[in-house]
Amino acid sequence: MARTVVGFLLGGVLGVVVGAGGMLLAFPFLFPPPEVNETVAAMAGRDVAPLVESRFREGVAGQDAAHWGRGGVRAYRAEDGNVLIELQRDFEVGPGPNFWLYLNDVGGVDDEGDFEADDRRKRIAKLKSFTGSQVYVVNAGDFESARAVTVWCESFDQYIASADL
Numbered sequence: 001m002a003r004t005v006v007g008f009l010l011g012g013v014l015g016v017v018v019g020a021g022g023m024l025l026a027f028p029f030l031f032p033p034p035e036v037n038e039t040v041a042a043m044a045g046r047d048v049a050p051l052v053e054s055r056f057r058e059g060v061a062g063q064d065a066a067h068w069g070r071g072g073v074r075a076y077r078a079e080d081g082n083v084l085i086e087l088q089r090d091f092e093v094g095p096g097p098n099f100w101l102y103l104n105d106v107g108g109v110d111d112e113g114d115f116e117a118d119d120r121r122k123r124i125a126k127l128k129s130f131t132g133s134q135v136y137v138v139n140a141g142d143f144e145s146a147r148a149v150t151v152w153c154e155s156f157d158q159y160i161a162s163a164d165l
Helices: 002-030 040-044 112-117 140-144
Strands: 052-056 069-077 083-087 099-104 122-126 134-138 148-153 158-164
Touching (some): 040 083
Antiparallel strands (some): 069 083
16 A cells, blocks of 8 residues: 555656656647747848948757757947848747857857857847847957857757858
């Protein structure tokens, strides 16, 4: 009888742990954040000339079927002197938990090793959506030394995508 109770309790605890972990992994796939569709032009109320225009590289060493990204990225000078990073309408990444946008002081970031080797990288903001246009404010001083913008998964230390600036 005691063995049955212990087995039942152990099975219940194991079931809760596995179920909670599975939900954490499945949540972004089942309930992705809505598309944001922000633009610098809409925020400024006029067309603004970009400082830099680039694209996230596809098919690099650090990407696979679950960790990928594509689309355009532009940087603009804001009226207050800061820089606005705009992920373009065609921006898309594979869904996952806890994606963050970083500025790297080196270009050619193609995998986890490249990303982690840049000890001067700067964390900008949590990604607002897996698709669509989104705008992030960056301190002008941080942007001056930036050579790439990278999407990184904080939960699993996984490279997603990078675009050279």
